[in-house]
Amino acid sequence: MSGRMRSSNQVAIVGFAHSQVQRHAPRSLGALAVETGRRAVEDAGLRTADIDGFVTAALFPTSGAHAVEDGTSIVSAQWMAAHLGGADARYTANFDGVGALTGAVALAVNAVASGAADHVLMHRALHNPRGGRYHDNPMRTAPGPLQWTAPQGFFGPLQMIALTYQEYAQRYGATRESLAQVLVEARRNGSRIPWSYWYGRPLSAEEYLAAPFICDPICRYDCDIPVDGVATFVLTSAERAADLPHRPVYVAGYAGGLPPRRRVQAHWPLDDLQEAGGLLVRRLWERSGLAGPAEVDLPQVYDGFSPFVYLWLEALGYCQPGEAHRFVAAGGIDSGRPDALPALTSGGALGNGRMHGVPQMVECYLQLSGRAGDRQRGTPTTAVACHSSPHYGGAVAYTNTPF
Amino acid sequence: MTTSDTTEARTAGRAGEAAGTEPGSPRPRPVPVPDETSAPYWAAAARHELVIARCARCRMFTHPPDLTCPHCGSTDPGFTFEPVSGRGVVRSWTVVHQSFLPGFEVPFVLVDVELAEQPELRLIGRLLDGPGAGPRLGDPVTVAFEDVAADVAVPAFRLAVAA
Numbered sequence: 371m372s373g374r375m376r377s378s379n380q381v382a383i384v385g386f387a388h389s390q391v392q393r394h395a396p397r398s399l400g401a402l403a404v405e406t407g408r409r410a411v412e413d414a415g416l417r418t419a420d421i422d423g424f425v426t427a428a429l430f431p432t433s434g435a436h437a438v439e440d441g442t443s444i445v446s447a448q449w450m451a452a453h454l455g456g457a458d459a460r461y462t463a464n465f466d467g468v469g470a471l472t473g474a475v476a477l478a479v480n481a482v483a484s485g486a487a488d489h490v491l492m493h494r495a496l497h498n499p500r501g502g503r504y505h506d507n508p509m510r511t512a513p514g515p516l517q518w519t520a521p522q523g524f525f526g527p528l529q530m531i532a533l534t535y536q537e538y539a540q541r542y543g544a545t546r547e548s549l550a551q552v553l554v555e556a557r558r559n560g561s562r563i564p565w566s567y568w569y570g571r572p573l574s575a576e577e578y579l580a581a582p583f584i585c586d587p588i589c590r591y592d593c594d595i596p597v598d599g600v601a602t603f604v605l606t607s608a609e610r611a612a613d614l615p616h617r618p619v620y621v622a623g624y625a626g627g628l629p630p631r632r633r634v635q636a637h638w639p640l641d642d643l644q645e646a647g648g649l650l651v652r653r654l655w656e657r658s659g660l661a662g663p664a665e666v667d668l669p670q671v672y673d674g675f676s677p678f679v680y681l682w683l684e685a686l687g688y689c690q691p692g693e694a695h696r697f698v699a700a701g702g703i704d705s706g707r708p709d710a711l712p713a714l715t716s717g718g719a720l721g722n723g724r725m726h727g728v729p730q731m732v733e734c735y736l737q738l739s740g741r742a743g744d745r746q747r748g749t750p751t752t753a754v755a756c757h758s759s760p761h762y763g764g765a766v767a768y769t770n771t772p773f
Numbered sequence: 774m775t776t777s778d779t780t781e782a783r784t785a786g787r788a789g790e791a792a793g794t795e796p797g798s799p800r801p802r803p804v805p806v807p808d809e810t811s812a813p814y815w816a817a818a819a820r821h822e823l824v825i826a827r828c829a830r831c832r833m834f835t836h837p838p839d840l841t842c843p844h845c846g847s848t849d850p851g852f853t854f855e856p857v858s859g860r861g862v863v864r865s866w867t868v869v870h871q872s873f874l875p876g877f878e879v880p881f882v883l884v885d886v887e888l889a890e891q892p893e894l895r896l897i898g899r900l901l902d903g904p905g906a907g908p909r910l911g912d913p914v915t916v917a918f919e920d921v922a923a924d925v926a927v928p929a930f931r932l933a934v935a936a
């Protein structure tokens with residue numbers, strides 16, 4: 371099947387809420403999720419009795435030896451349905467994959483477009499466990515997929531992205547000074563978002579450049595900080611959205627880059643990400659009806675690791691492969707410049723905390739619905755939110771002006 | 774640690790002892806758990822031989838082996854582990870300054886190697902030339918082995934002199 375999705379612009383985001391993003395929330399993740407869910411329903415002008423669909427991506431993105439417990443370290447759609455109160459949970463679904471938010475949005479859109487649910491509450495809840503480092507793992511034996519990596523000393527996402535980025539840096543001549551500009555942009559924008567962990571705390575290029583390497587060429591600032599936080603959205607049909615208080619933001623289309631090539635676990639060679647990025651973006655334009663990058667007012671790139679910014683700018687077609695680092699170094703995404711590409715205005719994961727693609731989706735929603743307050747950037751009509759890596763993640767196109 | 778340890782592993786062992794760990798090491802490196810898909814690989818590694826799974830249908834190598842052949846799609850790939858040259862080139866590397874696993878002295882270098890036998894046949898291992906080795910993309914390497922426990926050896930690499 372090819373061409374534009376039948377559901378393009380038929381389903382809209384109509385409400386939203388965001389918890390404070392903290393290193394450790396004073397309450398359980400489940401309590402935070404329920405409270406944030408109820409606020410989103412109210413924001414949409416609805417009652418919890420109107421909610422009949424629950425969707426999430428519940429992935430707990432740590433390589434550490436932490437137990438996964440529903441309501442504590444993750445919050446599943448079923449858990450939310452059981453605890454929100456008053457809802458008629460006719461439809462519940464969890465997206466199971468690394469590219470969490472694209473998958474969750476797809477489930478929500480498909481549920482509404484098919485009539486399986488009228489009002490879907492979609493959430494993303496992220497947890498930072500207490501005790502021990504986030505990714506530390508005291509394993510003594512390496513069974514299953516781990517046998518191909520851990521005995522060799524290859525383990526954890528920082529080594530993973532260091533290998534990917536080293537190949538990029540060496541092939542294209544990228545410097546640490548360029549990556550510093552990614553961090554400065556993310557933290558400056560994140561510092562203006564009241565719920566951000568980094569609210570009021572921008573980062574200077576000098577601070578970035580002074581940080582020691584954890585896995586050369588990656589330092590701690592290149593990786594988003596683990597947090598407790600929840601974001602919730604309400605989605606419904608375009609017809610119902612017309613009667614609700616906020617300007618609807620329609621999902622024009624979504625696309626992913628799957629399936630990835632067979633590799634040992636957490637081995638993400640640069641070529642794999644570049645190939646998948648090209649495929650994914652071709653799919654995005656075809657499925658959403660957008661003609662290409664020039665039609666996107668707000669391309670929000672994913673930045674859970676800083677080098678992803680380059681890969682997404684290149685995948686979306688704003689830069690040739692290998693050129694994004696020069697584009698960034700020259701101020702290409704500096705949102706202080708009127709002619710720059712507003713690619714990290716969300717603050718991203720680096721400027722908000724490890725919310726796994728939430729900042730990109732939130733920024734698309736707030737800017738297109740005209741609700742960004744003193745951060746509002748004129749009157750954009752189209753936006754794209756990128757999530758995770760191109761080969762495991764995806765991208766979602768939004769508009770406030772159905773076309 | 775056994776008598777056939779690499780120089781770096783011996784150095785690491787001494788550093789560990791100096792830090793208060795005993796020989797026999799309370800914080801050993803993770804050891805692989807061979808299973809029905811991997812036993813020949815680890816048996817060969819213990820003999821310091823590198824073998825890679827090869828599809829009996831299309832003869833393509835795959836690492837690690839999968840339930841089906843990722844090249845020809847066979848659901849009965851009959852993977853056999855066949856010796857390879859152990860030669861390859863560096864596709865990427867990182868100098869690890871903080872390990873999230875026990876038993877590794879930092880810093881050390883990890884290399885992402887494309888083996889000579891087949892394009893995109895990649896293997897990741899430690900580079901045993903030391904943290905200052907400073908590899909470059911395309912540098913030739915050859916396989917080496919680290920003995921990490923009795924009858925357990927893990928493939929790694931050393932920089933090779935270009936032919």
Ligand SMILES: [Zn+2]
Pocket residue numbers: 828829830831832833842843844845846847850
């Ligand atoms: Zn085959």
